[in-house]
Amino acid sequence: MSDTQTAELTTVTLPSLGSDMDYGSVVSWEVAVGDRVERGDVVAIVETEKADVDVEVWSSGIVVELLAPLGEELPVGAPLLTIDRTEAAIDASSPSEPVTTETAKESPAIELDPTQAHPEPAPTPTPTGPPLPKPTHRGSASRVAATPWARRAAEQREVSLDSIRGSGPDGAVLARDLPRLDQATPSSSQPPRAERIEPPLRADRSIRAVIARRMTEANRTIPHYHLQRDIDVSDMLDALEEHNRARPIADRVLPAAVVLWAVARAASAVPALNGTWVDDSFQPSSTVDLAVAISLRSGGVVTPMIAGAELLDVSETMRELRLRTSGARRGALRSSWMAEASITVTNLGDLGADRVSGIIFPPQVALVGIGRIHRAPWVVDERVEPRSVLTATLSADHRATDGVVGSRFLAELDRHLQLAFDTQEET
Amino acid sequence: MTAPSSNPSSGATGPAAMEATVIDAFVLVAPDIEDELRNLSIDADVFATLDLDSMDHLNVMTELATRTGVEIPEREYPRLRSVRALAERLDAA
Numbered sequence: 001m002s003d004t005q006t007a008e009l010t011t012v013t014l015p016s017l018g019s020d021m022d023y024g025s026v027v028s029w030e031v032a033v034g035d036r037v038e039r040g041d042v043v044a045i046v047e048t049e050k051a052d053v054d055v056e057v058w059s060s061g062i063v064v065e066l067l068a069p070l071g072e073e074l075p076v077g078a079p080l081l082t083i084d085r086t087e088a089a090i091d092a093s094s095p096s097e098p099v100t101t102e103t104a105k106e107s108p109a110i111e112l113d114p115t116q117a118h119p120e121p122a123p124t125p126t127p128t129g130p131p132l133p134k135p136t137h138r139g140s141a142s143r144v145a146a147t148p149w150a151r152r153a154a155e156q157r158e159v160s161l162d163s164i165r166g167s168g169p170d171g172a173v174l175a176r177d178l179p180r181l182d183q184a185t186p187s188s189s190q191p192p193r194a195e196r197i198e199p200p201l202r203a204d205r206s207i208r209a210v211i212a213r214r215m216t217e218a219n220r221t222i223p224h225y226h227l228q229r230d231i232d233v234s235d236m237l238d239a240l241e242e243h244n245r246a247r248p249i250a251d252r253v254l255p256a257a258v259v260l261w262a263v264a265r266a267a268s269a270v271p272a273l274n275g276t277w278v279d280d281s282f283q284p285s286s287t288v289d290l291a292v293a294i295s296l297r298s299g300g301v302v303t304p305m306i307a308g309a310e311l312l313d314v315s316e317t318m319r320e321l322r323l324r325t326s327g328a329r330r331g332a333l334r335s336s337w338m339a340e341a342s343i344t345v346t347n348l349g350d351l352g353a354d355r356v357s358g359i360i361f362p363p364q365v366a367l368v369g370i371g372r373i374h375r376a377p378w379v380v381d382e383r384v385e386p387r388s389v390l391t392a393t394l395s396a397d398h399r400a401t402d403g404v405v406g407s408r409f410l411a412e413l414d415r416h417l418q419l420a421f422d423t424q425e426e427t
Numbered sequence: 428m429t430a431p432s433s434n435p436s437s438g439a440t441g442p443a444a445m446e447a448t449v450i451d452a453f454v455l456v457a458p459d460i461e462d463e464l465r466n467l468s469i470d471a472d473v474f475a476t477l478d479l480d481s482m483d484h485l486n487v488m489t490e491l492a493t494r495t496g497v498e499i500p501e502r503e504y505p506r507l508r509s510v511r512a513l514a515e516r517l518d519a520a
Contacts, residue, residue: 244501249492252501254481297459297478325482329457350480 008085009064012057014046014078015335022076022210024048026068027149027175035063037083042334044068044080047149047175050300051331053338061085071175146173148331211300218359222277223398226357229410231417232378234388239421243314255373256347257318258420259390263368264288264309264317266412267343272405273396274342276363282400287311291341291361292321294328302328303344303361304337314420345370355391365397366406368413445495445514452490453510456483469510491517 014024024046031043042054043063061083068080146154146161150173154161166173236258244252267274267288275284290309295301304324309317327333341361347370348356356369371391378387392413396406446469453464453473460477467473474484484504491513492498497520499507507513 241501249485249489249498252485254485256481297457322482322486326456326486329459329483331459350482351478 007064008061010059010061010083010085011067011079012043012055012081012083014068014074014076014080015053015055016076016338016340023073024053024076025071025073025175026080027052027071027153029066029070030054031063031081033063033065037061037063040336045149046335047147049147049172050296050298050302051328051333052147052149053333053335055080055335057083059083059085147175150175150177151331208299214362215359218362222360222362224360224395225398225403225406227394227396227403227406227410228355228357228391229414230376230389230391231414232387233373233390233417236417236420237373237388243421251315253314253318254321256350256370257321258314258417259347259370260290260292260306260309260321260345261312261314261317262413262416262420263343263345264290264306264312265416266409267366268310269412270405270409272401273366273394273409275365275400276340276342277365277397277400278363282365285342287342289340289342291344291364292324293344293346293358294325296328302333303341304328304333305339305341307336307339343368355393357393358395360395360397365400366409367395369393369395442511442514442518445518446510448494449491449510449513449517452487452494455490456486467510469514471510472508473510474508495520 026044027047028045029043030045031037031041037043037057038060039058040056043057044055046053046055064082064084066081068074068078074080145166150166151161153175154164154173161173164173164177166177233255237255240253240255240258267290271284272282274288275282277283287308288310289305289307291303291305293301293303304327306312306317306320306324309320312320324333324337327337341364343364343366344361345368346356346358350372352372354374355371358367358369360367369392371393373388373390375386376389377384378389379385380387392410394406394410396409450464454461457464457477457479463477464473467476473479479487488499488504495517497517499516499520503516507516
């Protein structure tokens, strides 16, 4: 601790990286001691088994000390760096630094480049949709298990992952297993003999093992109840097609985004399902922080969150969904996306399942499963018609709510899916 | 798809070049399955075979529109699910 009488030091800790990521390693500092940081700035990149996470800060100030050793595996909550938040310290630093205002939650994921020590402040996303990422995975493809960061770093240094013995779970190659940049040669095969102490043996931390533990725990402790509702989305799809026809492809909206939009509004209308169960009581959330389950093809699921999702319109929801999906695909997430959500949607219907009856991510109390949109016979004005239908399934925690609340939620979801584009036209 | 496409020529333009463009777009959108994409038959339904979802699909179409300047109307999407079908459609535009 500094003994400066006026210093107002804040320690930035390793943030929660999602419900099944307990550990991470700082692989890159995006700031140096003495740098001024603004709320929302990315200060470090943390490697996890699933993805690289850009760690953002939540207060402005001057970087006083970098605490976390590079490459060392740290638990969530471990101190990363300290920031001095006093005005004096901030004024003393170069005031000409670019100040990004209101970048906190909505900035797009920055392009990850291990060689880029000081990325420009993330630009505000344009309304024409986020740009696609630059290709980062060219050539030297390999099936060796490795974290996204290690894979990228290996390609950049022209090191073959096959030649490296990984020290991660199941032998996965981590960044620390790679030869240092200045020693890297294409034929380099000797992992650096780490003089550091290996992390003590703990329980298996492979993605599969962590999911197994978490889901078992959730299933054991949460008394789930499940409610389903078939929803006619034909009118919504017609309106969506109309909406999309007038727009360039980059601005098109997918049904999945409309569903997210409707879930956020339903959760706002039925707040008893929007929050967390902590210490034997329900803690409602003041905003709908909507997590979206995105499956990783390498195995496992990430659930990046859209904060304040009930305030977004359909196009904004689509933009946020797109940022998170492409981030998950590239293995590049932002820490603000990984904060605690208040409700989660899983949209497996996209891959063909009719109904999804899922397990709640604790400490949340509800999970909404969206099934495949399919053509089905539907009774309209006493006649059977082919319509486009999806089945929404609510998994809810019976400690927090009863079925009547869940039913109201599904009715609200249906109602909002019917009027999604009515409200859009007004704005 | 139905067009009897002869073997891809080795020229810098035409179907072969367009197939490469299409594969590149898929790889950009789904870098995590680059191996699978490059090894897949150009007649295979890429989306079903490799579990690409609707967001991946839109991203591929967006990337192809950027690269080729051709925006394929949504109603044609159901027919255009293999590398060959997409390449031929874009090449003909």
